[in-house]
Amino acid sequence: xxxxxNNALPDPTQTLIREIARALVDxxxxxxxxxxxxxxSTVLRLHVSDADIGKVIGKQGRTAHSLRTILSAxxxxxxxxxxxxxxxxxxxxxRPSLPQE
Amino acid sequence: MPIQDYKTAAETIVQFLKLxxxxxxxxxxYRITAGAGxxxxxxxxxxxxxxxxxxxxxxxxxxxxxxxxxxxEHIAAKLVHLESxxxxxxxxxxxxxxxxxxxxxxxxxxxxxxxxxxxxxxxPFAPASSRERRLLHLVFRGIAGVETxxxxxxxxxxxxxxxxxxxxxxxxxxxxxxxAERGRAxxxxxxxxxxxxx
Numbered sequence: 001x002x003x004x005x006n007n008a009l010p011d012p013t014q015t016l017i018r019e020i021a022r023a024l025v026d027x028x029x030x031x032x033x034x035x036x037x038x039x040x041s042t043v044l045r046l047h048v049s050d051a052d053i054g055k056v057i058g059k060q061g062r063t064a065h066s067l068r069t070i071l072s073a074x075x076x077x078x079x080x081x082x083x084x085x086x087x088x089x090x091x092x093x094x095r096p097s098l099p100q101e
Numbered sequence: 102m103p104i105q106d107y108k109t110a111a112e113t114i115v116q117f118l119k120l121x122x123x124x125x126x127x128x129x130x131y132r133i134t135a136g137a138g139x140x141x142x143x144x145x146x147x148x149x150x151x152x153x154x155x156x157x158x159x160x161x162x163x164x165x166x167x168x169x170x171x172x173x174e175h176i177a178a179k180l181v182h183l184e185s186x187x188x189x190x191x192x193x194x195x196x197x198x199x200x201x202x203x204x205x206x207x208x209x210x211x212x213x214x215x216x217x218x219x220x221x222x223x224x225p226f227a228p229a230s231s232r233e234r235r236l237l238h239l240v241f242r243g244i245a246g247v248e249t250x251x252x253x254x255x256x257x258x259x260x261x262x263x264x265x266x267x268x269x270x271x272x273x274x275x276x277x278x279x280x281a282e283r284g285r286a287x288x289x290x291x292x293x294x295x296x297x298x299x
Contacts, residue, residue: 016124020117023180059185060256062175062230069172070125073161077126 011035013074013082017044020067025052041081044071048086056086104149104190107135110181111150114191117180118152121173128157141192143203145236148192152177159195167198188232203236210240210262214247217262223272224262228253234260 014033022028030049035042048056057064068084075082104110111133121127132153139151154162154170162170170193178188192199213224226237234251237260241249248263252274261274 012124012126016120019120019124020176023113023117024176055179058175058179063179066172066175069168070121070176073127073169074121074125076161077158 011042011044013042013071013078014044016074017046017067017071017084020070021046021048021056024063025049025055027052041083043083043085045085045087053086053088104135104181104183107150110191111135113180114150114152114177117173117177127161129154129159129162130156139192141199143200145203145206145239146189146192146199147187149190150181150192152191152193154193154195162193162195163198167202170195170198185231186235189235203240206236206240210237210244213262214241214244217247217264221264221267223264223267223269223274225252225274226260226262228257228259231258234258 014035018031018033021031021033025031025048027049030047030052032047034045034047036045046056055063056067058066064084064086071082071084114133115131118129118131122129132155134151134153135149139148141148162173174191174193175188177193178191181191183190209226213226217224226234229237238249238251241247241262246265248265248267249260250263250269251258252261253259257276259274261272263269263272
């Protein structure tokens with residue numbers, strides 16, 4: 001299975017997660033959401049500044065859990081599965097790959 | 102600390118809701134009340150901003166014991182910079198969920214209190230969020246003969262009901278993982294076996 005980075009127009013869910021994250025953090029300019037399109041699902045990789053990682057995870061992971069709950073409901077509306085990865089500092093960004101022929 | 106600026110807080114929440122209804126395609130309508138008009142008639146929440154949601158997707162909010170409603174509520178509280186213990190200042194509701202929830206909590210509290218008064222043994226509730234525990238503490242305030250305390254750490258923190266004057270140091274609450282297994286196996290939220298004592 002090959003991941004493809006969506007470099008076209010942002011997926012609406014990508015925008016949704018990015019805008020919510022931007023409103024949650026202290027450094028909104030550092031927020032980036034990468035969409036990795038797989039066969040029947042899309043992984044949204046949320047990057048924030050190191051100082052803001054706690055803001056998007058929350059105490060006992062409750063903010064991250066809430067974001068995933070919202071994304072799960074939105075998945076139903078789009079009839080497509082979206083999952084959220086919060087990328088910890090030091091993890092490299094996903095590299096684009098060519099679609100398989 | 103109370104919410105300082107209702108207008109700004111309400112606008113922030115509206116922006117969040119607009120994202121959910123546009124990019125998130127959730128078919129929801131909302132009405133926001135701030136200030137004295139938002140007060141909880143049941144006295145269980147210290148709410149200052151109340152968001153009533155309706156529309157075709159309102160039932161979706163209430164699935165799995167209001168999981169999506171709570172998720173939206175949590176994010177909204179974070180967006181207006183409330184600390185965890187202040188989260189109930191912002192309250193989301195749909196289809197009268199909160200009033201029904203208050204009724205249910207009262208019933209559960211009364212049942213637990215009756216058990217404690219009969220057995221003279223502590224009764225542990227299932228681990229719950231600080232918000233849920235706070236609601237239960239408030240419900241128990243009106244019930245004579247019992248006392249409540251939150252015990253445990255992190256996600257395993259739970260509310261325990263004690264007979265008034267009970268030596269709390271002598272009680273060991275159930276370990277959360279085993280508790281969860283028993284809860285699932287029995288299909289109940291609370292553990293009703295006699296608690297262990299040291």
